[in-house]
Amino acid sequence: MRNPLPPVPGKLLELEVSDDLRRGTPLATLIAAPSEEDGDAGLAEIGGVRPTGKAGDVQTVPAGRVRWLAGVGDGEPKQYRKAGAALVRAVSSALEEDVKAGQKAFRAFAVELPEDAGAEHVEELAFGLLLGGYRFTVTAEEPKPSLRTVRLITRHKDATDALDRVRELAAAAAFARDLANTPSNVKTPAWLADTAARVAGGIPNLTVTARDEKWLAEQGFGGVLAVGGGSAAPPRLIELEYRPRGATTHLLLVGKGITFDTGGLSIKPADGMHLMRTDMAGGAVIIAAVRAIAALRLPVKVTGLVPAAENHVSGSSYRPGDIVRHYGGKTTEVGNTDAEGRMVLADALVYGIKKHKPDAVIDAATLTGAMKVSLGVRTGGVFATEDALAERVTKAGERVGEAWWRMPLLEDLAETVQGSLGDVRQAPGGPGGIVAALFLREFVGDVPWAHLDIAGPARADKSYADVVPGATGFAARTLVELVASYA
Ligand code: BES
Ligand code: ZN
Ligand code: ZN
Numbered sequence: 132m133r134n135p136l137p138p139v140p141g142k143l144l145e146l147e148v149s150d151d152l153r154r155g156t157p158l159a160t161l162i163a164a165p166s167e168e169d170g171d172a173g174l175a176e177i178g179g180v181r182p183t184g185k186a187g188d189v190q191t192v193p194a195g196r197v198r199w200l201a202g203v204g205d206g207e208p209k210q211y212r213k214a215g216a217a218l219v220r221a222v223s224s225a226l227e228e229d230v231k232a233g234q235k236a237f238r239a240f241a242v243e244l245p246e247d248a249g250a251e252h253v254e255e256l257a258f259g260l261l262l263g264g265y266r267f268t269v270t271a272e273e274p275k276p277s278l279r280t281v282r283l284i285t286r287h288k289d290a291t292d293a294l295d296r297v298r299e300l301a302a303a304a305a306f307a308r309d310l311a312n313t314p315s316n317v318k319t320p321a322w323l324a325d326t327a328a329r330v331a332g333g334i335p336n337l338t339v340t341a342r343d344e345k346w347l348a349e350q351g352f353g354g355v356l357a358v359g360g361g362s363a364a365p366p367r368l369i370e371l372e373y374r375p376r377g378a379t380t381h382l383l384l385v386g387k388g389i390t391f392d393t394g395g396l397s398i399k400p401a402d403g404m405h406l407m408r409t410d411m412a413g414g415a416v417i418i419a420a421v422r423a424i425a426a427l428r429l430p431v432k433v434t435g436l437v438p439a440a441e442n443h444v445s446g447s448s449y450r451p452g453d454i455v456r457h458y459g460g461k462t463t464e465v466g467n468t469d470a471e472g473r474m475v476l477a478d479a480l481v482y483g484i485k486k487h488k489p490d491a492v493i494d495a496a497t498l499t500g501a502m503k504v505s506l507g508v509r510t511g512g513v514f515a516t517e518d519a520l521a522e523r524v525t526k527a528g529e530r531v532g533e534a535w536w537r538m539p540l541l542e543d544l545a546e547t548v549q550g551s552l553g554d555v556r557q558a559p560g561g562p563g564g565i566v567a568a569l570f571l572r573e574f575v576g577d578v579p580w581a582h583l584d585i586a587g588p589a590r591a592d593k594s595y596a597d598v599v600p601g602a603t604g605f606a607a608r609t610l611v612e613l614v615a616s617y618a
Pocket of ligand 2: 392394468469470471472
């Protein structure tokens with residue numbers, strides 16, 4: 132049988148820096164929007180086309196040396212990301228048209244940068260080019276010729292170094308997208324574990340261990356087993372260990388790995404349930420970030436933990452009203468089986484903290500629909516027990532173009548997660564994102580901890596910046612940059 136899926140991870144475009152133009156390579160040029168000095172007539176024509184310069188506009192020039200004009204608006208670095216994304220999409224469809232018209236497919240194109248473009252502009256453009264054309268499709272069609280290489284024409288001397296970092300960051304985002312976009316009929320917890328192990332293979336100082344349901348039962352991972360108990364595909368705990376020589380700081384990254392979330396017996400409405408195949412997006416960004424951190428050889432010890440389970444409906448599903456004993460012994464009164472993410476994270480947090488004694492813990496999870504109401508779908512929520520850690524996350528996000536907003540761990544709500552039959556109450560009502568975070572806090576003790584609720588930005592239904600519809604890989608780049616900040 133043919134493999135029904137594209138390879139995971141998929142291949143990124145090759146990105147090269149060059150200061151000379153090769154003849155015959157189709158060329159794009161970047162154009163800033165007209166300034167006041169340009170007057171009402173706007174910009175001068177190029178090959179009979181008057182450029183708009185608007186960021187995200189790509190105009191085709193029918194004849195001449197330059198084939199595309201890509202607007203960069205006011206020339207701020209952010210606009211370069213938008214321009215790169217729009218350009219790579221326009222060039223890809225031009226390639227498709229050429230092939231349809233029976234012409235030879237070009238596999239490379241070049242982009243000429245303005246003289247004044249700095250390292251930050253190069254990085255932003257590269258993110259746009261590498262991720263803006265991202266696609267994940269499963270089809271019967273034979274793969275068509277596609278773009279292979281982009282050449283950046285710039286004399287900027289730091290461009291090559293900047294690109295080495297950007298390439299890994301973009302690869303992390305794309306890999307996280309691949310994992311989250313993979314349909315759940317393929318993506319069992321075991322598949323996720325095998326894929327993590329395969330992709331980590333050959334990277335120095337990185338090892339991946341997958342624990343099965345038998346080991347989880349012996350060790351008392353009651354949350355993972357309760358949630359995974361309703362599925363024919365048993366749960367796994369994926370542990371990624373990156374141990375560079377000489378590193379002193381040790382960070383623990385934990386990601387929600389729900390490979391599909393039906394809601395369990397507290398079943399979700401049919402509308403939109405299919406979107407829950409990306410409910411392991413938090414786990415995906417942890418796997419992708421740890422891989423990138425190791426590939427970049429960052430001098431920080433990192434452990435990634437992904438409790439992976441499918442939240443399904445069957446005779447062996449866990450029930451509302453159950454009392455579940457987590458790893459380490461604490462018990463939770465289940466109120467709603469659809470609040471499964473916190474059940475699996477609780478086990479993993481206690482286990483990871485006890486085993487590794489990390490200097491800080493960060494978890495990432497598509498935890499609550501409430502976060503979409505609070506912050507919309509382009510901003511992640513950060514809950515943190517320490518101001519400095521919250522700021523580190525937000526700043527790391529700023530450096531890679533991911534937006535974060537700090538959310539409060541409101542003390543007056545802390546008592547709502549206290550149990551009456553068990554130790555803690557899982558779904559007490561009240562502001563959803565906040566009480567979920569307060570629930571998790573019961574399992575972290577004194578170690579500095581940040582919780583990233585990415586339920587909103589983990590997926591997109593529209594293109595923006597370098598994001599395309601589907602899984603976004605949101606947080607992968609922030610996590611790599613965050614770990615780099617401890618180097
Ligand atoms: N996976 C969902 C949260 C979610 C919703 C992510 C929409 C992305 C988009 C999570 O497991 C869930 O269902 N949470 C419930 C919790 C409630 C039952 C306490 C929620 O947010 O409604
Ligand atoms: Zn749920
Ligand atoms: Zn969920």
